[in-house]
Amino acid sequence: MKRFPLAVLAFGYAFLYLPIATVIAYSFNESRLVTVWSGFSTKWWSALFANEAMIDAALLSLRIAFVNACAATVLGTLAGIALARHPRFAGRSIFVALVIAPLVMPEVIMGVSMLLLFVGLERHIGWPERGFATIAIAHITFSMAYVAVVVQARLADFDRSLEEAAMDLGARPFAVFRSITLPLIAPALVSGWLLAFTLSLDDLILTQFVSGAASQTLPMAVYSSVRLGLNPQINVIATIVIAISTVGLVASALLLRRKRRA
Amino acid sequence: MAARPSDPTRLARAAIVGPPFAWLLLFFLAPFAIVAAISFGQNAPDAAPPVAMTGTARNYAFLLSDALYVDAYLSSLRIAAIATVLTLLIGYPMAYAIAMAAPSRRPILLMLVILPFWTSFLIRIYAWRGLLSEHGLINALLRAMDISGDPGTILGSEWAIYLGIVYAYLPFMVLPLYAALEKLDRSLLEAAADLGARPWRAFLSITLPLSLPGVIAGCLLVFIPAVGEFVIPDLLGGTETLMIGKVLWDEFFTNSDWPLASAVAVLMLLALLAPIALYQRLRAREFGGS
Numbered sequence: 001m002k003r004f005p006l007a008v009l010a011f012g013y014a015f016l017y018l019p020i021a022t023v024i025a026y027s028f029n030e031s032r033l034v035t036v037w038s039g040f041s042t043k044w045w046s047a048l049f050a051n052e053a054m055i056d057a058a059l060l061s062l063r064i065a066f067v068n069a070c071a072a073t074v075l076g077t078l079a080g081i082a083l084a085r086h087p088r089f090a091g092r093s094i095f096v097a098l099v100i101a102p103l104v105m106p107e108v109i110m111g112v113s114m115l116l117l118f119v120g121l122e123r124h125i126g127w128p129e130r131g132f133a134t135i136a137i138a139h140i141t142f143s144m145a146y147v148a149v150v151v152q153a154r155l156a157d158f159d160r161s162l163e164e165a166a167m168d169l170g171a172r173p174f175a176v177f178r179s180i181t182l183p184l185i186a187p188a189l190v191s192g193w194l195l196a197f198t199l200s201l202d203d204l205i206l207t208q209f210v211s212g213a214a215s216q217t218l219p220m221a222v223y224s225s226v227r228l229g230l231n232p233q234i235n236v237i238a239t240i241v242i243a244i245s246t247v248g249l250v251a252s253a254l255l256l257r258r259k260r261r262a
Numbered sequence: 263m264a265a266r267p268s269d270p271t272r273l274a275r276a277a278i279v280g281p282p283f284a285w286l287l288l289f290f291l292a293p294f295a296i297v298a299a300i301s302f303g304q305n306a307p308d309a310a311p312p313v314a315m316t317g318t319a320r321n322y323a324f325l326l327s328d329a330l331y332v333d334a335y336l337s338s339l340r341i342a343a344i345a346t347v348l349t350l351l352i353g354y355p356m357a358y359a360i361a362m363a364a365p366s367r368r369p370i371l372l373m374l375v376i377l378p379f380w381t382s383f384l385i386r387i388y389a390w391r392g393l394l395s396e397h398g399l400i401n402a403l404l405r406a407m408d409i410s411g412d413p414g415t416i417l418g419s420e421w422a423i424y425l426g427i428v429y430a431y432l433p434f435m436v437l438p439l440y441a442a443l444e445k446l447d448r449s450l451l452e453a454a455a456d457l458g459a460r461p462w463r464a465f466l467s468i469t470l471p472l473s474l475p476g477v478i479a480g481c482l483l484v485f486i487p488a489v490g491e492f493v494i495p496d497l498l499g500g501t502e503t504l505m506i507g508k509v510l511w512d513e514f515f516t517n518s519d520w521p522l523a524s525a526v527a528v529l530m531l532l533a534l535l536a537p538i539a540l541y542q543r544l545r546a547r548e549f550g551g552s
Contacts, residue, residue, distance in 0.1 A: 005359035009371065012356040016378050016432065019389035022399060026392070036397065079282035083549045086275055093546070095279065098286040100545045104483060104538060106490020108507045109527045112514060113293030116300055116524065119311045141289045144282065152549065173274030195380070202382045205492055209514070219384050226388050226497060230395070238385040245380040253373050 020242060027235035044232040051233060054221055058237075061201055061218035064132065068139040069197035075140065076147025076192055081181065083148060084155035085163075102142040103149070111209030114138050118210060130212030138210045139200040146199060147192035154188035154256075155181075191252035198245050294531070301524035313520050321525035331526075334504035339533065341420065341505060342488035345427035349484050350477065352428060353435035357476070358469075360436070361443035372440065379433040387426055387497050394422050394498065418500030426494035427484070435480040442476025443469070475544065482541040486534055506530055 027045070031038035048054060079099050086092070102110070118134045121127060128134050162184075166176045204219040211217065218237070225231050301321055306314035325331045360371045378386060393399050394417040401415070416422050446469060454464040492507040499505070506526065514523040 005355075005362055008355040008359045009363075012352065012359075012432075013374055015352070015429070016375070019386065019393055019429070020378065020381065022393060023385065023389045033397075075282045075285055078278050082275075082279045082282065086279060089275060089279055091283070095283050095286075096546050096549060097542050098290055099282070100542055101538065102290060104486040104541055106487050106507060106530065106534070108490050108492055108510045109297075109531055110290075110293075112510065112520075112523055112527045113297040114289065116296045116520070117289070117293040120296060123311075137289055141285070144285070148282070167271075173271060177274075198380050202384065204384055219382070222384055222388075223493075226384075226391065230388075230392055234385075234388060238382065238388065241382045241385060245382070246377060249373065249377055249380045253369070257369065 023235050023238045024242065027232060027239045029232060029235075032232065033230075044236050048233045048236045053216075054218070054233070054237070057216050057218045057221035060132075060215060064136050064139065064217065065197045065200040067136050068143060068200040069193045071136070071140045072143040072147050072196040072200075073189055073193045076144035076196070077151050077185065077189060079144060079148035080151025080155065080185075080188075083152040085160065085181075099145055099148050102145040105142075107142075107203075107205035108209075110138075110142065111206045114141070114206065115209045130210065131215045134210040134212070135207050135215065135217065138206045139196075139203060142203075142206065143196035143199045146195050150192040150195065151185055151188045154185050158184055187252075187256045190255055194248040194252045198248060201241070201244075297524045297527055300521055301528045303521040303524075305519045305521055307518065311520065312518055321522050322529070324522070325525055325529060330504070331509065334506045334509045335529070335533065337504055338489050338491075338506040341423055341503075342427070342485050342491070345424045345431075345488055346481050346485040348424055349428045349431055349435045350481060353432055353439055353480060354477070356432075357436045357439035357443055360440055361446070368444075372437075375433050375436045375440075383430060384493060386430060387493055390422070390426055390429065391417065391497055394425070417498060420499070420503050422498040422500075423495055423503060423505075426498045427488050427491065430494065431484040431488060434483040438479035438483065439473065439476040442473040442479075446472055479541070479544050482537050482544075486537050486541065489534060490530055 026037070028040050028042065029037055030041040030043070079095075082089075083096065083099065089095075114134075114137075118128060118130060118137075122129065128137065162180050163176050166180055167173075171179075202219060203217075204223055207217050208220060208223075211220070222234055222237060225234055299315075300313055302315075302317050302319060304314045304316045304318065304320065306312050356375070360368060360375070363371055394415070395401075396415045396417070398417075416425075450468050450472075451464050454468055455461070459467070490507040490510075491505060492511050495503060495505040495508050496511070499508075507530075510523050510526040510530070513519050513526060
């Protein structure tokens with residue numbers, strides 16, 4: 001590689017990774033201060049695992065992330081198939097707009113509007129109570145858009161000839177889906193599931209709007225702690241989250257690559 | 263394929279399109295109608311929910327006449343625009359360098375760009391809170407280089423917000439740029455070189471125009487969410503920098519004025535309508551269909 005691109009990449013990746021590296025490093029710092037290094041210690045790790053409020057928040061976040069990832073994968077996959085394989089149906093342009101909009105819509109706008117919907121629904125039909133359900137619904141609504149884009153991109157890599165051949169040979173639509181479409185998009189499903197899981201685990205703004213007083217997710221706990229000041233326990237959480245998402249991304253990238261070659 | 267779709271095919275299509283369509287209509291589109299309606303209501307602190315449906319435009323009149331809110335709108339648009347340009351200036355060379363790398367290296371280089379996006383947004387902003395604080399690493403470096411005596415504190419300044427936006431949204435800029443640059447036909451550049459064009463000239467007249475869709479998509483992906491950004495101005499910015507996302511948040515959570523917060527949301531959405539529509543058109547073209 002020439003010298004210029006190499007320098008650009010070195011600068012770019014240093015910019016992206018140095019802040020993350022310092023967060024990880026300071027999770028092993030002795031001092032309470034997150035800006036001064038005073039020696040190696042794992043005391044903040046023990047402190048975090050003894051911090052019940054944080055652990056509870058993390059468990060709630062993991063449960064929501066799991067439910068969200070499963071539901072968003074189902075809905076997002078259907079949406080992705082609709083985008084890639086159904087070029088004509090009534091209301092398609094509205095449908096496309098609705099799938100794309102959550103990708104760029106500022107979260108504060110989505111947060112207020114969803115909360116007002118939930119409050120209205122609760123008043124008129126008594127459901128949903130604010131908490132787990134409303135947080136999950138909000139997360140599903142925006143993470144299904146990401147799944148849809150991943151699935152759509154995967155389907156766009158393959159033309160429709162296989163599916164059409166099966167139809168011409170008389171296969172019923174569901175049989176075509178199960179034996180051809182589903183195996184084609186399987187890696188995208190795993191990748192989309194992992195992405196939806198990560199997005200949910202990380203969401204602060206929507207969650208803050210739609211959660212009731214009783215439920216606190218991990219990002220909410222982290223945010224209120226960060227507002228009070230820098231805290232090495234947050235560095236420990238950061239390190240764990242970074243480790244989990246790295247494993248998730250590497251796994252999904254390897255999966256997508258292997259299947260594409262096969 | 264002039265034949266009418268058979269019944270099982272139509273049924274299958276309804277089964278595929280129906281659930282996500284219904285979900286998005288109920289949980290994404292309907293809420294906007296409710297926000298619009300409530301923005302014409304009034305705060306009713308004693309009621310639960312604290313809204314009285316009075317049907318006045320008072321919230322809008324108030325927002326548009328109060329200098330504080332108008333400033334917050336304008337500075338949000340300005341900060342998002344400047345940050346978008348800065349992100350482009352850093353993201354374009356990166357995307358270009360990745361697209362020019364050996365094909366075998368590109369997947370890993372791309373993955374390194376995507377990885378931070380998978381890593382918690384909140385935590386990445388938290389990282390800068392430490393780095394930019396008065397005794398943080400950046401100030402230590404500036405002091406060591408002794409550029410201008412006391413560097414002051416970057417945390418709390420508008421620069422910290424720019425930095426936060428560039429850092430957090432860089433992957434959104436690099437990915438569409440890379441997608442556009444990767445598709446570029448290299449033989450065009452070779453032809454230009456053969457005809458005696460200098461590399462800089464070839465870049466300006468071939469590479470840049472052909473990567474324009476990627477530039478536009480990347481800029482929109484950064485600009486639109488950055489206008490409504492809350493976490494970055496809240497954790498990195500100071501009290502004197504107002505951004506509209508933070509104003510909305512405070513109206514809602516601190517003042518519990520839901521109708522006013524709704525009106526702020528409606529005005530923000532109106533300001534973003536054109537860029538969102540443009541982004542929609544770019545993406546919809548990608549998805550094909552009629």
